[in-house]
Amino acid sequence: xxxxxxxxxxxxxxxxxxxxxxxxxxxxxxxxxxxxxxxxxxxxxxxxxxxxxxxxxxxxxxxxxxxxxxxxxxxxxxxxxxxxxxxxxxxxxxxxxxxxxxxxxxxxxxxxxxxxxxxxxxxxxxxxxxxxxxxxxx
Amino acid sequence: xxxxxxxxxxxxxxxxxxxxxxxxxxxxxxxxxxxxxxxxxxxxxxxxxxxxxxxxxxxxxxxxxxxxxxxxxxxxxxxxxxxxxxxxxxxxxxxxxxxxxxxxxxxxxxxxxxxxxxxxxxxxxxxxxxxxxxxxxx
Amino acid sequence: xxxxxxxxxxxxxxxxxxxxxxxxxxxxxxxxxxxxxxxxxxxxxxxxxxxxxxxxxxxxxxxxxxxxxxxxxxxxxxxxxxxxxxxxxxxxxxxxxxxxxxxxxxxxxxxxxxxxxxxxxxxxxxxxxxxxxxxxxx
Amino acid sequence: xxxxxxxxxxxxxxxxxxxxxxxxxxxxxxxxxxxxxxxxxxxxxxxxxxxxxxxxxxxxxxxxxxxxxxxxxxxxxxxxxxxxxxxxxxxxxxxxxxxxxxxxxxxxxxxxxxxxxxxxxxxxxxxxxxxxxxxxxx
Numbered sequence: 091x092x093x094x095x096x097x098x099x100x101x102x103x104x105x106x107x108x109x110x111x112x113x114x115x116x117x118x119x120x121x122x123x124x125x126x127x128x129x130x131x132x133x134x135x136x137x138x139x140x141x142x143x144x145x146x147x148x149x150x151x152x153x154x155x156x157x158x159x160x161x162x163x164x165x166x167x168x169x170x171x172x173x174x175x176x177x178x179x180x181x182x183x184x185x186x187x188x189x190x191x192x193x194x195x196x197x198x199x200x201x202x203x204x205x206x207x208x209x210x211x212x213x214x215x216x217x218x219x220x221x222x223x224x225x226x227x228x
Numbered sequence: 229x230x231x232x233x234x235x236x237x238x239x240x241x242x243x244x245x246x247x248x249x250x251x252x253x254x255x256x257x258x259x260x261x262x263x264x265x266x267x268x269x270x271x272x273x274x275x276x277x278x279x280x281x282x283x284x285x286x287x288x289x290x291x292x293x294x295x296x297x298x299x300x301x302x303x304x305x306x307x308x309x310x311x312x313x314x315x316x317x318x319x320x321x322x323x324x325x326x327x328x329x330x331x332x333x334x335x336x337x338x339x340x341x342x343x344x345x346x347x348x349x350x351x352x353x354x355x356x357x358x359x360x361x362x363x364x365x366x
Numbered sequence: 367x368x369x370x371x372x373x374x375x376x377x378x379x380x381x382x383x384x385x386x387x388x389x390x391x392x393x394x395x396x397x398x399x400x401x402x403x404x405x406x407x408x409x410x411x412x413x414x415x416x417x418x419x420x421x422x423x424x425x426x427x428x429x430x431x432x433x434x435x436x437x438x439x440x441x442x443x444x445x446x447x448x449x450x451x452x453x454x455x456x457x458x459x460x461x462x463x464x465x466x467x468x469x470x471x472x473x474x475x476x477x478x479x480x481x482x483x484x485x486x487x488x489x490x491x492x493x494x495x496x497x498x499x500x501x502x503x504x
Numbered sequence: 505x506x507x508x509x510x511x512x513x514x515x516x517x518x519x520x521x522x523x524x525x526x527x528x529x530x531x532x533x534x535x536x537x538x539x540x541x542x543x544x545x546x547x548x549x550x551x552x553x554x555x556x557x558x559x560x561x562x563x564x565x566x567x568x569x570x571x572x573x574x575x576x577x578x579x580x581x582x583x584x585x586x587x588x589x590x591x592x593x594x595x596x597x598x599x600x601x602x603x604x605x606x607x608x609x610x611x612x613x614x615x616x617x618x619x620x621x622x623x624x625x626x627x628x629x630x631x632x633x634x635x636x637x638x639x640x641x642x
Contacts, residue, residue: 105398105401105402106248106249106254106401106402106405106415107248107254107256107398107401109248109249110244110245110247110248110249111244111247111248111249111250111251111302111557112557112562112564113249114564116244116245117535117539117565117568118245118532118533118535118536118539119532120532121531121532121535122381122383122532125381125382125383125531125532126381126382129382129441138441139382139441140439140440140441143525143526148526150526150528150572150575151531151572152571152572153569153570153571153572154531154568154569154570154572155567155568155569155570156567156568156569157566157567158564158565158566158567158568161564161623163416164249164416165405165414165415165416209575243536243539243540244539244540244543244553245536245539249419250419250424250426252426255397255427255430256394256395256397256398256401257394259393259394259397260394260519260521263393263394263519263520263521264519264520267520267579276579277520277579278577278578278579281387281388286388288388288390288434288437289393289434290433290434291431291432291433291434292393292430292431292432292434293429293430293431293432294429294430294431295428295429296426296427296428296429296430299426299485301554302554303543303552303553303554347437382524382525382530383524383530383532385524385525386520386521386523386524386525387520387523387524387525387526387527387578388525389525392520392521394521440525
């Protein structure tokens with residue numbers, strides 16, 4: 091079984107509607123970008139989050155932390171690095187770094203909990219957990 | 229049975245995140261306001277859209293038209309008038325006027341279609357249609 | 367002088383935050399996509415909208431019309447075709463077609479007006495108009 | 505001089521467009537609500553943030569932390585409590601509690617930095633700082 095991909099980069103161009111009256115990317119919008127990063131990291135590990143939901147497996151956000159070091163502006167082309175910091179059957183922690191060229195704009199961290207259709211914590215199915223950790227059947 | 233309420237006014241204050249880099253309320257955001265107006269017009273007719281959805285009755289947007297005459301800005305307190313222009317069991321047309329004091333900012337019109345859980349057109353249940361038209365049982 | 371590019375295609379993947387409680391791309395969000403299409407069409411004609419704004423030349427939306435024929439869902443990869451239907455020094459009309467594979471989801475049309483820093487209509491500077499129409503100096 | 509108002513409650517009804525495909529208020533949207541809470545807390549202390557910006561005094565978000573304990577849904581009527589935890593001429597820390605009736609949904613904390621038009625840290629003007637702290641001229 092192949093090793094899981096631990097992190098990935100995604101390029102994101104700031105949309106006009108995402109900038110606020112100061113001309114800066116609005117701070118709430120960064121969390122939409124981070125979610126996009128998580129989706130792509132899953133995809134590179136062979137998992138579509140959309141298919142997870144179709145199986146009744148959801149991730150809900152339990153905790154977010156973000157430090158804003160420098161602003162982004164409309165039409166900037168940014169690079170988001172999303173990395174899995176910790177993965178258990180019940181939760182996943184990600185780390186994010188958003189850059190504009192070499193300049194670090196934002197650092198963030200999130201904790202998500204796996205839940206079922208009822209919204210209650212529920213461990214990931216074994217096959218999915220194995221796929222994400224690379225711990226395949228021997 | 230009481231007559232249906234044909235229109236209603238809602239006050240909406242423009243949020244910071246809703247303004248764009250020009251400092252104006254972003255044009256896409258107006259449609260979020262209009263939706264809010266529809267929800268409140270339903271509520272004043274005794275219907276919670278959330279309860280409609282719980283029964284498997286949905287409205288989907290089929291057509292939108294909007295003319296923007298003057299901009300709104302962050303922190304402006306606007307008045308949205310939402311009126312039902314036409315209601316049949318299968319569709320509803322609304323008209324919207326958004327004002328800042330006496331100044332007309334935007335005029336719009338929408339057509340929504342009633343659909344079921346499968347996303348296909350489905351007439352409103354009789355009791356709901358009666359409640360919205362005032363055509364109650366004699 | 368080269369002819370202007372009359373239309374362009376952009377691929378857009380629907381983000382999780384852009385879907386509503388029905389699981390469909392929210393209708394207001396389409397207008398954010400159309401704006402993105404306009405920005406890219408300008409860019410392929412050698413113009414960055416951000417640079418236009420830095421010169422004090424802005425486009426504001428005067429009119430929007432949109433017909434929604436079929437829904438888009440989270441994680442769908444859509445193709446947006448943006449075409450210039452009419453361009454004068456004072457206004458520009460665009461047409462949009464949003465597709466999921468071969469399936470047409472949405473058709474729309476917009477009118478934008480060129481304004482100055484004061485928000486009043488102001489014709490495009492000659493060099494910019496020439497660049498967008500291909501009508502270069504003889 | 506009157507004492508500053510240390511905290512305030514604002515009622516916010518969840519909009520349809522703010523819910524995601526799970527039917528829950530999207531996690532990024534909470535930060536838009538918190539910003540709205542800050543604006544209203546300023547207003548109750550006699551300061552319009554819009555007027556601050558007109559004077560060239562801006563607050564930018566430097567740090568955010570949020571714990572999500574229970575979800576909110578479309579049409580829920582929520583109560584947001586925003587409190588000033590610390591205020592200096594250069595920064596302000598706020599604490600937020602978002603509830604649905606008696607149920608605590610979210611706890612958050614933010615740090616904002618006062619900046620000038622150039623985006624660099626700049627202490628609040630004396631009169632504004634005095635108004636927000638109640639430390640008036642003797």
